[in-house]
Amino acid sequence: MKKKSKVVSYNKWGYIFLIPFFVVFTVFQLIPLITTIYNSFFENYRSGLKQIGPNFVGLANYGKILTSGELWKYAGNTLIVWLIGFIPQIFFSLLLAAWFTDPSLRLRGQRFFKTVIYLPNLIMASAFAMLFFTLFSEQGPINSILINMGILSKPFKFFSSIGATRSLIGFMNFIMWFGNTTILLMAGMMGIDTTLFEAAEVDGATSTQIFFKITLPLLRPILVYVLITSLIGGIQMFDVPQILTNGSGDPVRSTMTMIMWLNKHLYSKNYGMGGALSVLLFIITGALSFAVFKATDTRESTY
Amino acid sequence: MKKRLLSIVLGVAMTTTLLAGCGSSSTDSTADSSASAAASTAETTSTAEAAAGSTAAVDTGADEGKVLNIQCWNEEFKSRVEDHYPGYEKDSSDPNKGKIGDVTVQWTITPSDDNAYQNNLDNILPENADASADDKVDIFLMEADYAKKYVNSDVTMNVKDLGITDDDISQMYDYTKDIVKDSDGNLKGLSWQACSAGLIYNRAAAKDVLGTDDPEQVQEAVKDWDTFNETAAKLKEKGYTVTSSANDTYRVYSNNVSGPWVQDGKVVVDDNIKKWVDDSKKLVDAGETGTYDLWSDDWNKGFFPDGKVFCYFGPAWLINFCMQADQDGSIANQGGWGFVEGPQSFYWGGTWIAAATGTDNPTLVKDIMLTMTTDETVLKDIVVKDSDCVNNKALLEELANDDSFQSPILGGQNPYKMLAAGAEKVDMSNISDYDQGCNEEFQKAMKNYFEGNTDYDGALAQFKTAITEKYPDITMD
Numbered sequence: 087m088k089k090k091s092k093v094v095s096y097n098k099w100g101y102i103f104l105i106p107f108f109v110v111f112t113v114f115q116l117i118p119l120i121t122t123i124y125n126s127f128f129e130n131y132r133s134g135l136k137q138i139g140p141n142f143v144g145l146a147n148y149g150k151i152l153t154s155g156e157l158w159k160y161a162g163n164t165l166i167v168w169l170i171g172f173i174p175q176i177f178f179s180l181l182l183a184a185w186f187t188d189p190s191l192r193l194r195g196q197r198f199f200k201t202v203i204y205l206p207n208l209i210m211a212s213a214f215a216m217l218f219f220t221l222f223s224e225q226g227p228i229n230s231i232l233i234n235m236g237i238l239s240k241p242f243k244f245f246s247s248i249g250a251t252r253s254l255i256g257f258m259n260f261i262m263w264f265g266n267t268t269i270l271l272m273a274g275m276m277g278i279d280t281t282l283f284e285a286a287e288v289d290g291a292t293s294t295q296i297f298f299k300i301t302l303p304l305l306r307p308i309l310v311y312v313l314i315t316s317l318i319g320g321i322q323m324f325d326v327p328q329i330l331t332n333g334s335g336d337p338v339r340s341t342m343t344m345i346m347w348l349n350k351h352l353y354s355k356n357y358g359m360g361g362a363l364s365v366l367l368f369i370i371t372g373a374l375s376f377a378v379f380k381a382t383d384t385r386e387s388t389y
Numbered sequence: 390m391k392k393r394l395l396s397i398v399l400g401v402a403m404t405t406t407l408l409a410g411c412g413s414s415s416t417d418s419t420a421d422s423s424a425s426a427a428a429s430t431a432e433t434t435s436t437a438e439a440a441a442g443s444t445a446a447v448d449t450g451a452d453e454g455k456v457l458n459i460q461c462w463n464e465e466f467k468s469r470v471e472d473h474y475p476g477y478e479k480d481s482s483d484p485n486k487g488k489i490g491d492v493t494v495q496w497t498i499t500p501s502d503d504n505a506y507q508n509n510l511d512n513i514l515p516e517n518a519d520a521s522a523d524d525k526v527d528i529f530l531m532e533a534d535y536a537k538k539y540v541n542s543d544v545t546m547n548v549k550d551l552g553i554t555d556d557d558i559s560q561m562y563d564y565t566k567d568i569v570k571d572s573d574g575n576l577k578g579l580s581w582q583a584c585s586a587g588l589i590y591n592r593a594a595a596k597d598v599l600g601t602d603d604p605e606q607v608q609e610a611v612k613d614w615d616t617f618n619e620t621a622a623k624l625k626e627k628g629y630t631v632t633s634s635a636n637d638t639y640r641v642y643s644n645n646v647s648g649p650w651v652q653d654g655k656v657v658v659d660d661n662i663k664k665w666v667d668d669s670k671k672l673v674d675a676g677e678t679g680t681y682d683l684w685s686d687d688w689n690k691g692f693f694p695d696g697k698v699f700c701y702f703g704p705a706w707l708i709n710f711c712m713q714a715d716q717d718g719s720i721a722n723q724g725g726w727g728f729v730e731g732p733q734s735f736y737w738g739g740t741w742i743a744a745a746t747g748t749d750n751p752t753l754v755k756d757i758m759l760t761m762t763t764d765e766t767v768l769k770d771i772v773v774k775d776s777d778c779v780n781n782k783a784l785l786e787e788l789a790n791d792d793s794f795q796s797p798i799l800g801g802q803n804p805y806k807m808l809a810a811g812a813e814k815v816d817m818s819n820i821s822d823y824d825q826g827c828n829e830e831f832q833k834a835m836k837n838y839f840e841g842n843t844d845y846d847g848a849l850a851q852f853k854t855a856i857t858e859k860y861p862d863i864t865m866d
Contacts, residue, residue: 133862134538134822135511156854224679224687246680246840332682333503334833337842339851350858353503359861 119368126361131354139358147362156347157366163252163335164343167327168320170256175264176312182264183271184297189280203265214258215329219245222254245331248340255327255341262326263319267312274308275301314378318371324349454522454749457494460510460529462501465710466740469581470494472774473767474760492753504826504859507535514544518747527748528757531578531741533568533817534825539743540569541822545577546744551755553579557763560781564815569741577743579762581771583780584739585811586640586704588731589712591629591691591720592800594699595727598627604802608729611700614668617732621677624699633691633698634681635669635839636832641702643828644735649821656827656856656865658849666835666845673839680839683832692719704737705778705808714798724800730807736815778808785809823860830855 126147130140151157182203186196193199206214222228222244229241244250278301286296302309324345327335333349335342344367351360461467470477471487477494480486487494499506510529517526531539539545558566558576562583569578588611592602599610599620610620621631632638642665650656672678681688691698692713701707708714708728714721742761744754760767768779772788776796779785788794789806796804821827831852838848853865 131861132511133860134507135515135542135544138862220686223685224681225690243680243840246836246842248842336833336837337840338837338847339854340842350855353508354859354861355508356858356861 122361122364122368124361125357126365128358128361130358131356143358147358148366151359151362151366157344157363159339160342160344160347163340164321164323167252167255167341167343168259168317168323170253171259171263172316172320175260175267175316178260178264179267179271179312182268183275184301186268187272187275188293190293200265200269203268205265206261207263207266209262211258211262211325212329214262215326218254218258219330222250246337248337251331251337251341255323255330258326258330259320259323263316267316270312271305271308274305277308278304311378314374318374321345321367321371321374453492453752454525454527455492456523456525457489457492457528457750457753458497458524458526459494460497460499460506460513460526460745462499462506462530462532464498465706466530466742467496467498469761469771469775469777470757473770474757489753492750501532501825503829507538507825510539514539514745517544517745520747522749525747525749526745527750527754529743529745531569531743532825533584533736533739533741533820534828535822536568536578536741537820538822540571540577544746546746546748547575547577548579548744548758549575551744551751551758553755553759557759560763560783562780562782562812562815564736564812564817565739565741565780567817568739568820569743578741579758580739580741580780581762581768581777582704582706582739583778583785583808583812584704584706584736585778585808585815586702586707586735586737587804587807587811588700588702588729589708590700590727590729591694591698592725592727593694593720594624594627594629594697598624598629598699602727602800604727604729607727608731611729611731614664614732618668618672620699621672622675625675625677629697629699630676630678630691631672631699632678633688633696633701634679634683635673635835636681636683636688637678637700637702638669639665639828639832640737641731641733641735644737645733646819649819649824650827651821651823651863654863656823656853656863658831662831666838669835670839680836682836689713692716692721694718694720694725702731702735702737704739705776705804706738708796708798708804709776712798721798724797726799728799728802728804728807730811734811734814736811778805778812780812782809785812823863826859827856830859 125140127142127144128140129138129143129146131138185191185193186200220226224241224243228244229238232238233241242250244254282300282304283296286300291299322345323343327341327343328346328349331341333346335346344363348360348363348367351363459466471479474489476489478488480488485496485498487496499509501507513520513526514529520526529539558579561579565580565583566576569580570576590602590607590611595602595607599607601607609616611617617631624631642661643659646659646661648657648659669678673680679687690696691701701712703711708721708726712721712726713719716722720726742758744751744758748754762768762780765781765784768781768784771777772779772784776798785805786809789803789809792803794803794805795801834848834852834855837843837851838845843851856863856865
């Protein structure tokens with residue numbers, strides 16, 4: 087009896103410590119979420135000094151977004167640029183994580199390299215994009231180097247070529263995030279029971295076999311988690327392409343992501359269209375988050 | 390080790406979500422506040438009018454505000470006031486503050502790219518009368534591209550209500566007054582600049598290619614667009630580009646259009662603008678000009694001899710304010726530019742000073758406006774120190790005929806005869822509220838056509854999309 091009352095009083099403290107989170111969540115996330123959905127049903131924008139609306143228009147904003155064809159184009163851009171960054175990211179992260187966690191390699195200076203690969207993530211994305219913009223500009227250092235080495239005869243306009251601009255954005259995202267992914271995958275690999283590796287070695291498995299037959303299958307839940315969180319991050323890609331192309335998404339809007347498009351609407355204070363687009367993105371992101379929960383569930387059931 | 394690593398990962402994840410929360414929430418909360426702000430706009434304007442009426446009666450500065458707020462988009466007007474307004478003291482600790490008597494001057498600078506400056510004004514001006522005394526905007530600056538929007542609304546004060554008379558401004562060029570007259574003919578702003586513009590050529594390049602750097606003979610080589618394009622081909626043989634970017638000539642074409650950008654709520658692409666597209670496409674394809682954005686570092690390269698650019702188009706302020714004359718080795722520093730009228734006459738930019746409705750410093754505002762735009766000693770100082778082209782017919786006349794006046798940047802040439810003649814010719818009948826957005830987006834879209842990433846129709850479609858995003862109330866067809 088006495089013991090039980092003690093548990094209850096501990097619970098009380100638990101709830102008290104949770105209050106700050108719930109207050110912050112309600113004020114900064116829940117209320118804005120609800121008002122965004124509410125706003126998406128109205129025609130509400132500003133034309134110069136005049137305010138138009140808010141007039142209730144039902145689902146007209148959604149209709150406009152879904153039928154204009156622009157959304158699919160920008161969704162496609164986002165997906166392509168994300169893939170350009172994600173494929174090398176997952177490849178190098180797996181490789182590095184496998185090397186770092188392999189006890190037989192005994193790599194020197196692990197701590198140093200772990201810090202170094204994580205460092206690009208600490209640079210502000212906008213600063214990183216500015217840096218690349220200057221490096222790859224028509225008369226910038228990269229072009230001078232390539233010309234001096236005799237590889238190019240005249241400057242290459244990186245930001246006028248669809249492929250080059252997309253690749254640069256993908257490359258920047260890769261550089262910024264592969265350290266983070268490596269650390270996540272390392273955490274996953276360290277969680278695998280070492281006796282399995284030892285047993286495999288005793289049975290005479292090569293390190294390639296160990297990686298593909300033991301590490302990868304047991305890493306699957308973490309891999310799915312990394313994939314989904316990176317995909318959500320990809321959908322929200324904004325700062326790098328925005329700064330690199332000065333908000334234009336050039337050439338021919340081939341690097342305009344969905345959030346950049348949202349920003350265009352919000353910039354002209356078009357809350358109706360902005361709200362509707364946000365809700366659509368919310369639904370997509372919500373579906374993906376649901377997939378994460380599913381993935382983590384299977385992990386628990388396999389153990 | 391495992392635990393520590395996990396806790397680091399969790400910590401990072403938590404901080405990221407926290408920060409992410411901050412980011413999205415701030416956008417949404419501004420959304421809310423401006424929505425409510427908009428709701429109160431209607432009542433604000435009526436109180437604002439009342440305030441304007443009563444302030445006109447005030448004739449002493451005794452009980453006026455202690456803070457003078459000035460909204461602008463760059464350092465230009467600020468440096469003019471700092472250098473030329475009598476009694477202005479700089480604040481050594483804060484570059485955006487100063488003092489006139491016991492009034493603190495607070496400068497707020499918002500860059501004008503992508504309508505940011507306008508959006509800022511659109512937000513604060515309608516509520517200006519209700520703002521607290523120290524936050525009230527007293528003076529804001531306008532550009533011709535969007536001046537009509539503010540002039541035709543109640544947020545800008547009639548200069549007559551400040552006590553400025555027609556006699557005070559009789560020496561100003563008519564076009565500088567036409568821009569800032571509302572539909573009833575009330576004058577709502579003043580400018581100290583006359584921004585007629587011309588072609589600024591690189592003297593060394595002219596000697597190299599045309600065999601002379603004499604302005605009259607150079608003018609012969611650029612007198613109309615056909616000759617201009619032929620000269621471009623000659624320049625190309627010697628390794629020069631005629632302009633730094635196709636966008637350099639844009640203003641020259643767009644000032645000579647037959648109708649405004651927006652007519653009856655529809656965007657219209659004028660024939661002369663289409664001609665700009667066709668001419669520029671040819672120049673770009675032939676490698677005779679670039680496609681850089683104006684003001685970018687690549688565009689600036691032609692300010693130095695190694696950039697190998699034959700000419701830029703611009704008014705007096707471009708020469709003295711932008712061409713890096715204080716940098717060693719620049720063409721401007723060596724006095725290597727010359728000035729001619731070019732293929733078509735045009736104007737570019739210009740800054741108008743307007744008083745915001747609701748100001749609590751009407752006497753001081755009036756004095757700044759009058760001193761900076763009509764006082765002949767101040768204007769002459771501006772000419773001598775900044776080689777700006779001032780908005781005063783008599784003074785320009787005097788300068789044009791004064792052989793002792795020579796611009797060091799232009800290698801001793803006196804540009805004022807041409808500038809004065811140009812200012813008389815400027816025609817402002819085709820400006821609209823939407824010019825800044827249309828001009829910016831049109832150049833951005835056409836860049837894709839020039840670079841071969843799409844055809845003309847594709848670029849036009851991109852322009853159309855961008856315009857409807859910026860101005861949801863106008864249509865293309």
